[in-house]
Amino acid sequence: MHHRDLISDEIERMGNVLRMIINRFLNLEPGDNVQIAINEANKQFTEQFTIEIDDLLGLELESLRQFVNQNQLTSEHCDEMANILCLLKSNNEIFIEEKRKMHLQTAALFLTIAEQKTDVLSLERMDLKSKIAQQLNN
Numbered sequence: 415m416h417h418r419d420l421i422s423d424e425i426e427r428m429g430n431v432l433r434m435i436i437n438r439f440l441n442l443e444p445g446d447n448v449q450i451a452i453n454e455a456n457k458q459f460t461e462q463f464t465i466e467i468d469d470l471l472g473l474e475l476e477s478l479r480q481f482v483n484q485n486q487l488t489s490e491h492c493d494e495m496a497n498i499l500c501l502l503k504s505n506n507e508i509f510i511e512e513k514r515k516m517h518l519q520t521a522a523l524f525l526t527i528a529e530q531k532t533d534v535l536s537l538e539r540m541d542l543k544s545k546i547a548q549q550l551n552n
């Protein structure tokens with residue numbers, strides 16, 4: 415029972431880190447330095463997962479699934495990761511187009527994994543997948 419509580423606490427902590435990163439981007443003011451926010455997000459992410467966000471870009475579905483399973487990420491965590499990647503892409507004007515595309519593709523893969531990890535249909539997830547597909551096709 416104690417072991418299960420430790421795992422539950424760790425999963426909750428991961429969710430809190432991901433939500434903090436999302437909130438940081440949602441609360442940016444027009445004059446805020448986006449690069450500082452990106453660096454902070456990467457630092458928080460690296461401290462939690464010992465990998466940088468950029469290292470996830472370009473991974474194939476199976477490699478990303480291994481990352482998710484090794485870190486015991488839930489479908490909600492995968493949704494949050496997709497949101498983080500979309501926020502990073504949209505908040506960073508210095509990204510070259512190929513990197514923007516990689517953010518979107520990786521976000522879509524996280525959403526695919528989230529769908530596979532749960533039996534619950536998420537309209538928010540479907541909407542985000544649709545928006546990502548539209549951006550990738552533009």
